[in-house]
Amino acid sequence: MKKKALLINPYIEDFTAYDLWLKPLGLYKLSYALKKNNFDVSFIDLLDMSHPSIPKKFSKKRENGTGKFYYEYIPKPEILPNIGRRFKRYGIPISSFKEELKKIKNPDAVFITSSIVYWYKGIITTINIIKEILGDIPVVLGGIYPTLYYHHSKNTGADFVVKGNFEEALPPVLEEIFGKKFALDFEIYPDYSILKDKTSMAIQTSKGCPYSCSYCASKKIEPLFFQFPLEYNLKNFENLKNFKIKNIAFYDDALLYNKENHIKIILKEIKKKNFNFSFHTPNGLDPNQIDEELAVLFKETNFKTIRLSVDILNKKVKYENLKEIMKNFFKAGYKEGEIEAYLLIGFLEEKFEEIKEALYDLFNLKIKSKFAYFSPIEGTKIWETLKEKGFVKDGEDPILSNKLLFPYRFKGIKPEELKELKNIQNFLNQKFIF
Ligand code: SF4
Structure with a gap:
């Protein structure tokens, strides 16, 4: 039977964020690589402003493809100074994320990407919700944040943290989760078929x-x-x-x-x-x-x-x-x-x-x-x-x-x-x- 992988582009938590062609390119490549290894792949992009839950003001992109992210105000982490701006979580509403998670039938593992290191609180929020809805499912975190701050990223609630290129770093993790060997050493293209917008x-x-x-x-x-x-x-x-x-x-x-x-x-x-x-x-x-x-x-x-x-x-x-x-x-x-x-x-x-x-x-x-x-x-x-x-x-x-x-x-x-x-x-x- 095919294994089911759920890929997630996580929330951003920051004072500001703007969609300046912000794309989780690594996740699209991972989708391609996993499909080649006979996985069924689902994708939830929490920054997808074409999601039906997003008000028009935020879903409308400029002609060049850039645009605003929908956000909700959240408390500013105490360690940050007061800079005269409110702290926000950018992405689809949490209730919509939970609904999306419930639609995915029995995934075997979740793969989350990351980019800017100081957005890690958005990753923690994302993982907490995954664990709340999907229970004891293996969550794998990869991308720039664990590559630069490996030890810090181990405290996000992810079960596995992948440092560096997934082509080399992911196969041992997949083996640990699924109990068999996987090879990702082939030419990998981004899989645009999972793209929503x-x-x-x-x-x-x-x-x-x-x-x-x-x-x-x-x-x-x-x-x-x-x-x-x-x-x-x-x-x-x-x-x-x-x-x-x-x-x-x-x-x-x-x-x-x-x-x-x-x-x-x-x-x-x-x-x-x-x-x-x-x-x-x-x-x-x-x-x-x-x-x-x-x-x-x-x-x-x-x-x-x-x-x-x-x-x-x-x-x-x-x-x-x-x-x-x-x-x-x-x-x-x-x-x-x-x-x-x-x-x-x-x-x-x-x-x-x-x-x-x-x-x-x-x-x-x-x-x-x-x-x-x-x-x-x-x-x-x-x-x-x-x-x-x-x-x-x-x-x-x-x-x-x-x-x-x-x-x-x-x-x-x-x-x-x-x-x-x-x-x-x-x-x-x-x-x-x-
Ligand atoms: S080292 Fe960094 S800042 Fe300098 S050119 Fe390369 S990517 Fe740009």
Whole structure:
């Protein structure tokens, strides 16, 4: 008899959350891998805003596939400071989750994914409800949170915690649960058939990142960098087309690395095949890689959201270089304000004036700015500096990594300064038509 696996995308508990093409890509791949191993797979996506219980205001997506998550207010965990915002649980109502669980007939095991580490309380809520409704069922937790905070994640109520890639880490767990061997060492594609809302999807044409930024945990999540072969990537795009998915977000950490042999070839093939997708790059692109040909390929293959990682505060990208890069975009047909850039802020001893200057620099370059907030992760290089200066402690609650806490924890931008910077940013961005 076939074994039954229930996959769950868990709740988020945070001050804020927005669906910026937030997709549990690992779960879709797991679905494919389990089906290949003769499992029956069911899927409950607690962040699925097309669920019938969700009010229209939240279920309506923007044309590009992004949108709000439905939420309910919950008490703020005491360890978090008061930041003038209420704490929320994002996802379908708990009563609807319970009903969905009751509809699944006798699952043999539940598999939960995870992403941002400081969202772990949403995982605990999810597991508590699963245990309440399904009783003594094996619950397996995987994804980024246990990969980065393995020991901490063992206290979530999950029966098994999987660290790293599931292809290697899951087979022994499956063997323990089902008493027989499973192999997941084959080419794994995301299984789009379980997708409820088909307005958008994510894709990864590579794994890991070849760089080692001091504040980033990418190497701890995926130690090796690997670009998938062209055939694999094209098959993924074919699958997306077959499922009539229009908006595609690239999840690659370094999409433009080795551009001549990777992204340019992929985009030329996409152009030839006339796929008609809308592409988005929520992870931020390395602007130094944008040349004239690439900017034209972006335009021809319909890149609708282009976000650059400018990091001009750390002087990784110089104003003069950005000026040249922007010429390529304008020549390719992009309009003023159509290109966006992340300004990563939240570091120690940052100054209000330098961030303000960076905002004006981006505006003068006709780039719309977006703030990205630094979130400290234990084990990164910058963590050690913060630790030496007494701002963080090893073993502290990962909820303190919340990206909104930096004005309250580090000696840099103060809360009222951040507010003013956001006002300046809005004022400047509103001047663009896009
Ligand atoms: S910040 Fe981006 S470029 Fe730097 S290591 Fe992380 S994923 Fe790579």
